Amino acid sequence: MKTAFVVGFFDPVKKALNERFPENDRLIWVDKGKNALIVFKQRFYEIAKTADGLLVCLGRAGSERHLEEAMNGIIGVAQAQYPAAIEFMVFGNLYDHAPVIALVESFGIERETAIDISHVRSKVTEGTVLCVSLEGKTTVFAALQRVGISAETLNECFVEEIIKGGKNSNLMQYLKQKAQHHSCLLYAWSGLRTSTPDVKAAYKFDCHEALSAAKVAEMFRKWITGGD
DSSP: OEEEEEESOOHHHHHHHHHHSTTOTTEEEEOSSTTHHHHHHHHHHHHHTTOSEEEEEEEOOTTOHHHHHHHHHHHHHHHHHOOOEEEEEEESOSSOOHHHHHHHHHHOOOOOSOBOHHHHHTTOOSSOEEEEEETTSOOHHHHHHHTTBOHHHHHHHEEEEEEOTTOOTTHHHHHHHHTTTOSEEEEEOTTSOOOOHHHHHHOTTOEEEESSHHHHHHHHHHHHHTOO
16 A cells, blocks of 8 residues: 655645545645654654555755755654655645645555446446536546546446536536436536536436535545445
């Protein structure tokens, strides 16, 4: 199992990470503050005992080189005792989430693909699941893959529809009509509008909606797996 630690950044980075990796226990956030190194050290040594790989992202200002030196010391002790491969990267911009997310993505902390057609059919016993998001945003399909739904399951049980910006004045009516062809709706409404009660009621096996595709996918995953 791989685990990533993100230490010493400000809240914009935390918010972006939570949206990209919702409720992923392989991503450990350590708040910036005087106790950050103590908290990190305790968690890091415990997880290093069994981890296959570890990534440490440290945010530090130019005047905080002592944090980097201390972190190197902690990591060095772990490398001497445990077999896990450890990657360490230092960032100078404590507000910029983009490079942190990119590194965590490339490191790989996604759940293993484990959700198949039988899981989906335990809740959506017939028909297909319509996945709707705004053009230019992360698609629901991509988010579903990230929470462990296999490509075969996506092809069999899901249909993707991307809504172009500025063309949603009749979106609620359109989504309600789509219930004639699909039995469940996954709806990421960022840049669009939240669904109406009649849209929710139109789908036989429920409507799951949230601001982002990542949150919708996580909601759906919990629903079909019983919250695992």
